[in-house]
Amino acid sequence: NAGVMQNPRHLVRRRGQEARLRCSPMKGHSHVYWYRQLPEEGLKFMVYLQKENIIDESGMPKERFSAEFPKEGPSILRIQQVVRGDSAAYFCASSAQADYGYTFGSGTRLTVV
Amino acid sequence: KQEVTQIPAALSVPEGENLVLNCSFTDSAIYNLQWFRQDPGKGLTSLLLIQSSQREQTSGRLNASLDKSSGRSTLYIAASQPGDSATYLCAVVNTDKLIFGTGTRLQVFP
Numbered sequence: 027n028a029g030v031m032q033n034p035r036h037l038v039r040r041r042g043q044e045a046r047l048r049c050s051p052m053k054g055h056s057h058v059y060w061y062r063q064l065p066e067e068g069l070k071f072m073v074y075l076q077k078e079n080i081i082d083e084s085g086m087p088k089e090r091f092s093a094e095f096p097k098e099g100p101s102i103l104r105i106q107q108v109v110r111g112d113s114a115a116y117f118c119a120s121s122a123q124a125d126y127g128y129t130f131g132s133g134t135r136l137t138v139v
Numbered sequence: 140k141q142e143v144t145q146i147p148a149a150l151s152v153p154e155g156e157n158l159v160l161n162c163s164f165t166d167s168a169i170y171n172l173q174w175f176r177q178d179p180g181k182g183l184t185s186l187l188l189i190q191s192s193q194r195e196q197t198s199g200r201l202n203a204s205l206d207k208s209s210g211r212s213t214l215y216i217a218a219s220q221p222g223d224s225a226t227y228l229c230a231v232v233n234t235d236k237l238i239f240g241t242g243t244r245l246q247v248f249p
Contacts (some may be wrong), residue, residue, distance in 0.1 A: 068228075070240050119183075127173075128173065129186075133181075
């Protein structure tokens, strides 16, 4: 069991470019969550998805950010027109049931230059 | 709105000490509580999961307790070791997501 796989581990983007972060949940897990950790801050919830559905996106910035979890393939967190303030570690978690037993990936560290 | 607070924010102790890390939450209507460890520049490792109907969970030198009515959890680390140095995060499940605390940064020196 490979656990929650995130790639890339590190991503550097210039201001104005797009960033795509991928997350493959643990085998058998159909619930995916994205969190953001700004430097020297705690983890903040962004979005909760199940296959083909966004369940809760209350933590997502209103503009430039989107997430999907298609029927086939990994979950994608997409940030358009990145700005320096988007530099952070982005973590994905998955669970077999809602509200129970989250497993986290190693994160993607995004640096915007 | 659920808020999770952890004290102390930082702790530095000599090897061998027994430690208590505290976590408090404002809304007692939680489904469960999970303690994580995060090493610098790394992801999160789950340490213990306590369901809302449980009072405590144990794993090796770690013991976590939960008092839902008072909105508190404690993580007890016995006989601390330098390898325990990390940030410890408490998180509660409210409705459909984990809400994280601010973390306790622990350093255990030889």
